Amino acid sequence: ETGVTQTPRHLVMGMTNKKSLKCEQHLGHNAMYWYKQSAKKPLELMFVYNFKEQTENNSVPSRFSPECPNSSHLFLHLHTLQPEDSALYLCASSQDRRAGKDEQYFGPGTRLTVT
Amino acid sequence: KNQVEQSPQSLIILEGKNCTLQCNYTVSPFSNLRWYKQDTGRGPVSLTIMTFSENTKSNGRYTATLDADTKQSSLHITASQLSDSASYICVVSVGFGNEKLTFGTGTRLTIIP
Numbered sequence: 001e002t003g004v005t006q007t008p009r010h011l012v013m014g015m016t017n018k019k020s021l022k023c024e025q026h027l028g029h030n031a032m033y034w035y036k037q038s039a040k041k042p043l044e045l046m047f048v049y050n051f052k053e054q055t056e057n058n059s060v061p062s063r064f065s066p067e068c069p070n071s072s073h074l075f076l077h078l079h080t081l082q083p084e085d086s087a088l089y090l091c092a093s094s095q096d097r098r099a100g101k102d103e104q105y106f107g108p109g110t111r112l113t114v115t
Numbered sequence: 116k117n118q119v120e121q122s123p124q125s126l127i128i129l130e131g132k133n134c135t136l137q138c139n140y141t142v143s144p145f146s147n148l149r150w151y152k153q154d155t156g157r158g159p160v161s162l163t164i165m166t167f168s169e170n171t172k173s174n175g176r177y178t179a180t181l182d183a184d185t186k187q188s189s190l191h192i193t194a195s196q197l198s199d200s201a202s203y204i205c206v207v208s209v210g211f212g213n214e215k216l217t218f219g220t221g222t223r224l225t226i227i228p
Contacts, residue, residue, distance in 0.1 A: 004158070042119070042218035043159075043204070090158050104216075106158030 003027040004107035006091050012113045013081065021076040021110045023091030031097040032074040033104065034066060035090040043090065049074060050097035081114045088112070117142040119207050119219035127225045132195055136222045138188040138205030146208040150179050150190045153202045153221070162190070162203075192224075200226045 003026045013019050025032065034046040048056035049068040063085075065077040074091055088111055092104040119140045128134050140148070147166045151159035163172045163179040165188075171180050176199075178191045192199055205219040 040220060042220050045216065092158070103161060103164065106160070108156070108158050111156075 004091060004093055004105050006089075006107040006110050008110060009108065010111045010113075012115060013078070014115055015081055015083070017081075018077070018079040020078065021089055021091075021112075023074040023076075023107055025072055025074075025091075025093040025105070025107075027093055027105060029093040029095050029105075030071050031094045031102070032068060032071070033092040033094075034064075034074065034076050035092065035106075037088040037090055037109070039087075047076075048097060055097060078112075081112075083114050086112055086114045117207075117209055117215075117217045119205055119217050121203075121205050121219040121222050123222060124220070125223040125225070127227060128195055130195060130197055130226050130228050133191065133193045134195060134224065136190045136192075136203050136205075136224070138190070138219055140186050140188070140205070140207045140217070140219075142186075142207045142209045142217055144210060145183065145186075146210055148179075148181055148188050148208070149206045150177070150188075151204040151206060153204060155201070159204055195226050197226050197228065200224060 005024050007022045031050045036044045046060045047066045052068050063080050067075040088109045090109045091107040094102045094104045122137045149164045150162045153159040162174050162177050165172050165181045167183050176193045181188045202221040202223050204221040207217045209215045
C-alpha cells in the first residue's frame with residue numbers, strides 16, 4: 001500500500017442511500033484529488049483541493065459532495081446516485097497543486113456499485 | 116482538444132519476453148509525460164516522468180522514451196515477469212503550474228508463464 005489510504009475498499013449502495021468515501025494521506029502533502037475511473041475510459045478528475053481550498057470542480061453533478069477538513073483528509077459524500085455512477089473512485093495527493101511536475105500518489109480506490 | 120491515445124489496448128506476451136507500449140498525444144502546452152502502472156484493484160503507481168528536454172528515462176526493467184517533435188512516447192519492458200501484468204497508463208501534463216493531467220485509457224498487459 002502507498003501513503004494514501006481509502007475506505008471502504010468496496011461499497012454497494014442503493015440509489016436512495018447516503019454514504020461517504022474517506023481518503024487519508026500520510027505523506028505531508030497539501031493537495032488532494034478525487035478521480036473517477038470507469039471501465040475502458042480514462043481517469044476523470046472530479047475535484048481538487050489545495051491547502052484545504054477547493055480549486056477545481058470539473059462539472060461534477062451535485063450528488064457528489066466533497067469535503068476537505070484538513071490537508072490530510074478528504075471525503076466524498078454520495079447521495080441519490082445513479083447506476084452509471086458505479087466505478088472505481090481514486091483519491092490522490094501531491095505536494096502542491098501549483099508546482100510543476102507535481103507528482104501525484106494514488107490510493108487503492110473504492111469500488112462503488114450502485115444498484 | 117487535448118487527447119492521449121495508447122496502443123495496443125491489450126497485449127499478451129510470454130514471461131521473459133520484451134514488449135513496447137505506445138502513447139501518442141495532442142496536448143498544448145506540453146509540460147511533462149508520465150507512465151503509471153496500475154495493478155488490478157489498486158491505484159496507479161508512477162513509473163517515470165519526463166519533461167520536454169528528456170528523451171529517455173529508465174526505472175529498472177522499464178524504459179520510457181519521449182519524442183516531443185512527433186508527440187510520441189513509448190514504454191519498453193525488458194525480460195517481462197508475471198508481476199508486470201497490469202494496466203499501463205500514459206498521462207500528459209498540460210500547462211505550467213496548476214497543470215492539468217490528460218489520461219490515456221491504458222494498455223492492459225498480461226504476462227503468461
